[in-house]
Amino acid sequence: MREVFRLAKSLVVAGLCAGAAFSAHADDKMASLKIVDGGIPASLTGVAGDVDKGRKAVVNRKQGNCLACHAVSSLDNQPFHGEVGPSLDGVSERYSDAQLRLILVDSKKVFEGSIMPSFYRTGGYQRVAKKFDGKTILSAQQVEDVIAFLKAQ
């Protein structure tokens, strides 16, 4: 485990250095993602999303915590669904995978001025607590997992 952790860390550091050479925003993990027609068509990892893992990330208050703001009928066993955003039932009928991916990666690119956090963006923040600085809220694979979960709603 520890090995993996250290590896991940050094990758991030490498990313930072390499990025800085190219552009001011290159420290942002989002910078390398291609936005096409209001969506991100390419998977962030190339590994298919896992519905069960997606469900966990959606519910977990330290990860997606989507229920803070959204209701999801299939998660009725969970207490307290929020009412800040719309219900996520049937959301894949309203959006393509690519659009869902962009909504998750950086909600503000789709909903201007949204309260919804950007789950895979690291740049452009202010006063981020040290513990979270330079980190994304969800990992790339978790974004894919959550998309898989959303498609099952």
Add this chain to the structure above:
Amino acid sequence: MTIKAKTAIALIGAGMLALGTMGLASAADEERKSIAPPDGHPLDEIISGYEFRSPETQALQDDDFENPAYLWVEKGQELWDTPEGKANKSCSSCHEDAAETMKTAGAEFPKYNEKLKKPVNMEQQINMCRTEHMEAKAWKWESEELLAMTAFVRNQSRGVPMNVKTDGLMKPFFDKGKELYYTRVGQLDMACSNCHEDNYGNHIRSDMLSQGHTNGFPTFRLKWQKVGSTHRRFKGCMKNIRATPYKVGSDEFVNLELYIAYRGQGLPVEAPAVRN
């Protein structure tokens, strides 16, 4: 979302009506439900945080004997009459009967301080009286003593409409506070306004969002199991959005407190309130 906020308030209103048979609502009850904001104010109606809490939590606040925060008020009363410091003076040596002399002060802070050339809040005023007028040590922020005295002094102004000055010398500080209020911070990238202006009346998980007013502080929080200061609450909200909070007693938080007091201008002081 605003529609939802309105229905929630209407529901709360209906609940109050049902309770109406149990006793007439006082003028202060009416005011905290909804007051008309001054010209140019960002809110359509100003509503106390009390209205967004459950009937159980409200009941705790309604009854001074049940309200656990009154332990702090009583402690504050004792301290009010206790001489301390090199000058061997108590607060009452100068201010005498708090019920008379502090009748409106609790509604007027943060207030401009001529000497410091900036606004100070209630905690800071109390500590300045200790260091300058009593030659006693300042109480630490969030210490039982400072919480107790703040609760006691503000309690003298209960029912008095919030009335902070925002023009003249206060203007630049007010503007800074306003900017902080609307600035997104933290990894969750939110401003105070995203929750307390855009979404009041909506549930965020189990909690119903209020307008985030300060008229009830210091406030007993069931979660804290004790009384806490305005700045402690600010800090908590900033931590929740994964931001590095400003320090309690910092200029930033005093400016923010000033701006938020204005957002609640006219709300009756409720200190010490009870919240979940």
